[in-house]
Amino acid sequence: MSSRRTRITEEEMNELISKLQNLLPESRRRNTSRASAAKVLKETCNYIKSLHREVDGLSDRLSELINTMDNDSAQAEIIRGLLRS
Amino acid sequence: MHGSNTFMQVFFKKWLLGLKHGGISSKNMSFLERKRAIKVSADIAMAFAKHGRTWSQALVTNLSKQEENKAMVNAIFEDVEYHKKKSSSSSPSYHDKPCYNTRSKKILRRSLQVCSMVRKRRHKKPSNGVGAKILARDLVKKRTNLLKKLVPGGDSMDDFSLLDETFDYIISLQAQVDLMHLLAKVLGVLNTKN
Numbered sequence: 001m002s003s004r005r006t007r008i009t010e011e012e013m014n015e016l017i018s019k020l021q022n023l024l025p026e027s028r029r030r031n032t033s034r035a036s037a038a039k040v041l042k043e044t045c046n047y048i049k050s051l052h053r054e055v056d057g058l059s060d061r062l063s064e065l066i067n068t069m070d071n072d073s074a075q076a077e078i079i080r081g082l083l084r085s
Numbered sequence: 086m087h088g089s090n091t092f093m094q095v096f097f098k099k100w101l102l103g104l105k106h107g108g109i110s111s112k113n114m115s116f117l118e119r120k121r122a123i124k125v126s127a128d129i130a131m132a133f134a135k136h137g138r139t140w141s142q143a144l145v146t147n148l149s150k151q152e153e154n155k156a157m158v159n160a161i162f163e164d165v166e167y168h169k170k171k172s173s174s175s176s177p178s179y180h181d182k183p184c185y186n187t188r189s190k191k192i193l194r195r196s197l198q199v200c201s202m203v204r205k206r207r208h209k210k211p212s213n214g215v216g217a218k219i220l221a222r223d224l225v226k227k228r229t230n231l232l233k234k235l236v237p238g239g240d241s242m243d244d245f246s247l248l249d250e251t252f253d254y255i256i257s258l259q260a261q262v263d264l265m266h267l268l269a270k271v272l273g274v275l276n277t278k279n
Contacts, residue, residue, distance in 0.1 A: 008245050016248040023255050038221060041228035044251060048235045051258040055124065058265035063120035065272040066109060076110075078275060083105040 020044055092134050097264055099130035099161050106160040125154055129161045131261050139246065140254045143238025 017040050021027050024043045035043075069076045103126025109119050129148060132141035145162070148154045229247065233239035236251050 013245065013248075016245070016252070020248060020252055020255075023252065036221070038224045038228060041225065041232055044255070045228065045231050045235055048232075048251075048255060048258065051255070051262060054262050055127070055258070055265065058262065058269060059120045059124040059127070061269050062123050062265065062272065063109075063116050065269060065276060066119060067116060069272070069276060079272070080110050083101060083110050 023047070093260060093264070096130050096134040096260060099133050100127050100264065103127070103130055103157055103161050106157055122157075126157060126161070127261055127265065129154075129158055131257050133161050135253065135257050138250065138253055139242065140237045140239070140250045141257075147237060 014034075017037050018034055021035055021040045021043075024040070024047050026043065066079070069079065104123065107119075107122030107126055108114065109122050114122070125148060128144060132144045132148075135141040145158060149158050229244060232251060233242065233247060236242075236247065236254050239247055239250070242250060
């Protein structure tokens with residue numbers, strides 16, 4: 001790793017924390033003033049976990065949807081076409 | 086919908102490639118096998134579309150550790166050399182940035198302080214503010230460590246890079262959710278009998 005150090009200002013750090021805060025679902029509902037770093041970190045962790053759960057749930061649903069397609073239907077043919085090159 | 090058009094296009098295209106490679110339209114697959122193929126191909130495609138990011142490289146490395154994923158990784162990344170040449174990613178990569186460990190930790194601590202005046206604690210006299218500051222700093226430390234475990238490759242990142250990578254990772258996850266919703270909607274519509 002390089003031994004050269006570049007200054008990261010407090011402002012840059014706070015900007016990043018603010019940017020992250022704006023990504024969180026709660027912040028979209030109301031015009032929130034800046035929350036503490038601790039709060040943003042907590043909400044960020046919770047949000048990532050919920051996104052992971054959502055992806056997992058959607059994978060379940062997609063697996064189910066593909067499974068229940070009637071094999072001879074036009075619908076299945078479209079999907080198979082989509083999944084071919 | 087989140088994500089730029091190009092990112093979404095690349096993501097979706099590579100995901101479909103992965104799905105095809107995983108043979109998910111075959112009736113011989115079990116529910117769980119299919120689900121796994123869907124999820125893994127989505128993750129690899131997402132990482133491919135965000136090639137160059139620390140988190141995406143770590144994600145691919147982690148997935149490649151499992152033998153059953155290697156073929157799909159190869160299938161999706163087959164044109165990675167081409168992708169590197171064409172790379173015009175506007176988002177900067179922090180790979181070559183040096184470590185800001187000490188300084189960024191100090192800044193995080195400072196941003197929590199109630200009082201804007203920074204005083205060195207030379208006196209042994211306890212005051213209400215000091216205890217709260219110590220707790221706040223420890224809380225940030227604890228939560229930062231939790232975040233490191235959630236973001237791929239987070240363990241080796243300094244605090245500034247961690248926040249930056251987290252931002253990009255969340256955007257990408259939101260896009261992944263959007264794409265999966267979209268496909269589920271399309272399949273759902275196609276599945277309804279008239």
